[in-house]
Amino acid sequence: MLATFLLRGGVGLLLMGLLTSCPAGPQHSLLDEDIDSSNSEAFQRQMMRNQARLGPLFHLRETGFDVECIYGPQDLTELALQLTAELAQLPAVCVREELDEQAREFVTVVQIEGRQYQFRTSAESDWAELEKIMPVLAQIARELRPAYQFEVLNPPYDQTAEVVYGRRTDLLRAVARGYPCSLPDGHWDYDKWPARLYTDVHVARLPPFDTLRRHYQRNLQxxxxxxxxxxxLTLPRLYFTDLLKSGHIDICIDGQEMVASEQVLPGPTVRCSDEGWGVLLAYTLTRDFHGEPTLLDRETNTRQPILRADYLRRAEAAFGRRQPDPPSN
Known part of the structure; x- marks a missing residue:
């Protein structure tokens, strides 16, 4: 989630993200001077409407800040108190702030209900390192308010960040309705599909994005x-589009501007990546739209046709089975 956050931010940061976060292989062209960002802007508007509608409905509290805001330990203290005392309304006070010369980090220690929590971020840039700050907030919630949690929102798609705080049950219900916040259950947990093994799926006709999205979600379910x-995932957590109108199927989850970008080739053929979202897209096109799959080894650039039924079995084997829940006492 945090890696996605660091790469987002309107079309400019979307393009930077495409340079660093897309799977190897065909990607959006970054050389076209006439990039059409209207789909990306429409996606962002929809996510911010979802945020504005669902946040108050589920009693979620939010706060925002410029992530380039740390120039000294006092700035880290201000941010730590904004997130704890103001956002979460906890009785937090700063008991120490300093520069850790050896680690080259600013340090702030806050005390809440008799317990002390240490926030750190690099002193070598003005960037608030959320990958260091959010685990401290998670610890605070776990120890002091176990029914609540902090999370980073995916909007507003610029260099500001927004953090949400609320009851876990309310946050789960809001996200199920389309609140743009990434949760752990929105990530894949599988490792049996070979790296750089793509799937080209030829279909007679590419289905509309909304039709494809609905079939994709039904297969997940x-x-x-x-x-x-x-x-x-519930259906509102999924958003399919072609963000830059460049001949791709961009899969957006929980308001993340892009978790997967699959290229549409002439034919039409969809080139699906080796990550979970891409494998499931190939699975959906093969199963529900009579797609004809061909495996493409990106290392050797060799192709291997595969029967539809064999592909479905191979994908399911790669997804793997969940461990059964432990018996309740």
């Missing part, structure tokens, strides 16, 4: 109910 290790 069906596989999850059958015990496979796939994200169990």
């Amino acid at each position: 069906r596989l999850h109910q059958a015990g496979y290790r796939v994200p169990n």
